Each structure stands twice: as C-alpha cells, then as structure tokens.
Amino acid sequence: MKKPRVCVLRTDGTNCDRETGYAFERAGGDPHLVHVNQLRAGEKKLTEYQILVIPGGFSYGDDVHSGKILAVELTSFLKEQLQEFVDSGKPVLGICNGFQVLVRTGLLPAAKIGDIRTTLMHNDSGRFECRWVHLRVEDTPCIFTRGLAGRVLHFQAAHGEGKFYTDAQTLASIEAGKQVVFRYATSNGDPTSIYPHNPNGSLAAIAGICDPSGRVLGLMPHPERFVDFTQHPNWRRRQFHEPHGLPIFRNAVAYAQEM
Ligand SMILES: NC(=O)CC[C@H](N)C(=O)O
Numbered sequence: 074m075k076k077p078r079v080c081v082l083r084t085d086g087t088n089c090d091r092e093t094g095y096a097f098e099r100a101g102g103d104p105h106l107v108h109v110n111q112l113r114a115g116e117k118k119l120t121e122y123q124i125l126v127i128p129g130g131f132s133y134g135d136d137v138h139s140g141k142i143l144a145v146e147l148t149s150f151l152k153e154q155l156q157e158f159v160d161s162g163k164p165v166l167g168i169c170n171g172f173q174v175l176v177r178t179g180l181l182p183a184a185k186i187g188d189i190r191t192t193l194m195h196n197d198s199g200r201f202e203c204r205w206v207h208l209r210v211e212d213t214p215c216i217f218t219r220g221l222a223g224r225v226l227h228f229q230a231a232h233g234e235g236k237f238y239t240d241a242q243t244l245a246s247i248e249a250g251k252q253v254v255f256r257y258a259t260s261n262g263d264p265t266s267i268y269p270h271n272p273n274g275s276l277a278a279i280a281g282i283c284d285p286s287g288r289v290l291g292l293m294p295h296p297e298r299f300v301d302f303t304q305h306p307n308w309r310r311r312q313f314h315e316p317h318g319l320p321i322f323r324n325a326v327a328y329a330q331e332m
Contacts (some may be wrong), residue, residue, distance in 0.1 A: 074140035076103035077123035077329035082171075084109040084143055089129035089297060093168065094296040097126070102329075107141065112151055119154045123329040124164050127171030129295060139193070139234040140173030148178050148186050155219040156186050162332065164216060164304075164325045165289040169232055172281070172291030181291045182247050184284035191239040191247075191282075193293070195217070197274030201233040206272055206294055207304065208280050209258040213251040216286030216328045217321045225262040226255075226317040227305070228294035230272050230280075237275040237282075247282060255281035257291050296321045 079102045094104035102124065111117045114220060119125065135143040143277040147155055159180060172193065175181040179188040196202055205227055212222040225249035239247075247253060255270040256264040256278040264278040265271050271278050273293070281292025296318030303310045304316065 074330050077326055079104040079124040080107050080122035082107055082127050084132050086132045086134055087130035093126055093128040096300045096322045099300045100326045102326045122282045124161050124325055126166040127174050129169030140170050140177050143178035144174045153188055153253045159184055164328055167291035169293055175291045180289055181225045182252050182282050184289055193234050194238050195234050196236055202272040203231040206230045207258045207260050208255040209262045211253055213254050214254050215254045215283040215290055217290045217324050219324045229298045230291055230294040235273040237279040252282050253279055254283050262288040305312055
C-alpha cells in the first residue's frame, strides 16, 4: 500500500521534527520536513501531503506566548491552504508546541481558523516540567486513538506552558462533544489534578483534545518519544506489549491510506 506523505512542519526553534518524522516512518508513513518559509514562498504546498503534523519545540523562542508567532504566521499567510487541508478531512496532529499552535489558530477545538476558544497557560508550578506522565485515553471520535479507549499510556511531558484552560461553556461543549482525548492520570488511570501526576494544573486534567470530527488532535505530552522500547526508562523490564506512542502514528497512517 502507498505510504502517505506526511508534512512535518518546522520553523526557527522547532526541535522535535526529526523524531516526529522518525515516528511516522516507524508507522509506515513517508515524512517530509517542510520549513514554513517553503510554504510561504510557494515552493511547497500542503495539498502535496496527506497528513500534517506540527511538532514540539520552542518556535520563535516561545516569544510573546508559546506557539503564538507560528500560529499568527499560519493564519496570516497560509490561512486558505490550512483551512482547506482540514476541511478536506486530512488528519492534523499537534504535539506540545504544535498543540499550542493549533489552539492559537482556532483549529482546536473548533476546526476553524480564527475561532480561538481555549488556551495553554504557564504551568501552575511556574517552571518547565519534564517527566513521564500517565494519560487515560477517553472514548472519543479521534482517529488517532482508535482502539485505545480506556488504555493508560505512559508518555513524556516536557513543557512550560501546558495548563489547558477555557471558559465553562466551552468546557461543557468539548466534554459533551467527546473532544477530550487524553487526561493526566494516576498509574491506575484515574484522572487527577494532583501534581506531579498532573504536571501543569490543567482544567479537568485535560492533556489533549480533538476537533468535533476527531481528525485534528493536539496533546501536550510526546508520543513520538516512545515509539521504540528503548526510549522508555524501564525498557529492560519488558512490561510493554508495544511502545505506547506507535499506535497513534499508525492510526493516522492507516486513516490516510483509507482516504
Ligand atoms: N516540548 C515542547 O514542545 C515545549 C513547548 C513550549 N516551548 C513550552 O515550553 O511550553
């Protein structure tokens, strides 16, 4: 079967692009690192790709607000291309800084550029938090987590601005629409607001959300950092059936292949 072409969008300060590309490669995709300037110059177009991923990092040094400048760049210069990509039903993934970008464009949670309803704020601890966290996978329409509902995944979190926040009405609407895909949890899978299980104080323990269709996903922790067993600190104990991040990328590849 043909490997879907994955656009791994990068810019100044992106630092998880190669490992995100590697994760898609492991999952059967055909990743391409694309600089945002190549899109702006028209050298490359989003229509050449079947999957779009915005990887983690410190785009533009987290200046102003993490992910803000890249979000403004995308919504100012690539608005039509990007909205068209989403509307055509192709999967979009934002990891950590990529999640921050998607939230600041409005693509999450509304799938609509400019409709900004949520934010990711500075962690309650006031510092960068880097540790492995447990996430409970909720039962949602998300195409990236097909077959994973109810599972407890172990991923690495590494961020300074990861506290999900929104107003009561938006929270009620994303809960009702089953758009909360991941919650920070204890190792038993119980969602928690307690630090350090919940590394940032996120509202309703939210670690990741999708759009109403389930094709746009953003999450703070890093699935691309657990696609090989040896990336886990306890890999010698062989307690995992497979690296927890891999099915997320595999699901995206399978979905793109079905399109
Ligand atoms: N790993 C990342 O993508 C970090 C995101 C962002 N720079 C933050 O600290 O919140």
